[in-house]
Amino acid sequence: MKVVRAAYAGACYGVQRALDLALKAVEDGGCAYTLGPLIHNPQVVAQLAECGVRAVDSVEDVAGAGTVVIRSHGVTPEVKRSVAACGLPLVDATCPHVARAQRAAADLAEQGRHVVVVGEAGHPEVEGLVACAREAGAPVSVVAGPDDLPETLEGPVGVVVQTTQTREALDAVVAALEERGVQLLVKNTICFATRQRQEAAAALAGEVDAMVVIGGRNSSNTTRLADICAAACSRTHHVESPDEIDPAWLAGCAVVGVTAGASTPEEQIEAVATLLEAL
Numbered sequence: 001m002k003v004v005r006a007a008y009a010g011a012c013y014g015v016q017r018a019l020d021l022a023l024k025a026v027e028d029g030g031c032a033y034t035l036g037p038l039i040h041n042p043q044v045v046a047q048l049a050e051c052g053v054r055a056v057d058s059v060e061d062v063a064g065a066g067t068v069v070i071r072s073h074g075v076t077p078e079v080k081r082s083v084a085a086c087g088l089p090l091v092d093a094t095c096p097h098v099a100r101a102q103r104a105a106a107d108l109a110e111q112g113r114h115v116v117v118v119g120e121a122g123h124p125e126v127e128g129l130v131a132c133a134r135e136a137g138a139p140v141s142v143v144a145g146p147d148d149l150p151e152t153l154e155g156p157v158g159v160v161v162q163t164t165q166t167r168e169a170l171d172a173v174v175a176a177l178e179e180r181g182v183q184l185l186v187k188n189t190i191c192f193a194t195r196q197r198q199e200a201a202a203a204l205a206g207e208v209d210a211m212v213v214i215g216g217r218n219s220s221n222t223t224r225l226a227d228i229c230a231a232a233c234s235r236t237h238h239v240e241s242p243d244e245i246d247p248a249w250l251a252g253c254a255v256v257g258v259t260a261g262a263s264t265p266e267e268q269i270e271a272v273a274t275l276l277e278a279l
Contacts, residue, residue, distance in 0.1 A: 003255075015262055032066055040219035043240060043241060103132075214239060
């Protein structure tokens with residue numbers, strides 16, 4: 001059985017940067033805390049905990065004088081103020097693309113626009129985008145698609161998008177807004193690395209007998225990759241580790257494709273690929 005890896009797969013710059021900053025915080029200060037998981041990869045978060053980088057739910061859960069690390073998905077401005085008020089050292093590991101999306105949301109709000117966030121309601125990145133827009137005084141709507149748009153949108157509208165969304169999702173919302181004839185300004189804040197991984201995964205899925213998608217089940221970009229692959233290849237399987245692979249999934253397959261989400265480090269991809277090659 002031949003194993004083919006997607007042209008673009010695995011940990012992106014923003015994730016690697018966050019990991020490096022968190023580990024450096026431990027080296028410099030002895031103990032570090034992330035507000036929520038640093039990235040959406042349970043195995044990596046467990047490894048970080050062993051190194052002294054612990055995930056907590058809130059600033060109040062930080063013990064002693066440890067360094068607070070802002071996760072790659074970003075946080076709300078209010079959370080940053082809470083950290084500052086406690087006088088704790090802060091390392092901001094927000095992905096630069098997420099930070100750009102937060103600035104875009106605030107800019108649209110400052111222009112007096114109703115801000116429409118295209119993304120997954122409740123996701124930490126989306127919560128940060130919403131908070132940035134609301135702090136600038138704008139009404140905000142979070143939509144996954146055109147059907148979620150409010151029946152009435154007063155005044156000009158600004159659109160910003162979760163960095164790991166698909167271009168198709170953004171285009172569908174924009175098209176629906178254009179049909180209404182609203183005054184519209186769109187900020188396409190989809191991360192280029194996300195788009196690369198989605199396009200490479202779709203291309204590979206159309207050429208293989210089965211696809212294996214590697215990454216956390218709590219990772220939006222990884223689950224989205226799995227959905228994209230499943231649309232082109234019915235034998236698509238989402239796993240977090242090699243232990244989950246059932247050889248029966250791949251019975252009769254001559255070629256198996258492998259891709260991975262932006263929160264999946266190289267060693268996890270290699271471990272899965274090595275197991276597949278041995279089947």
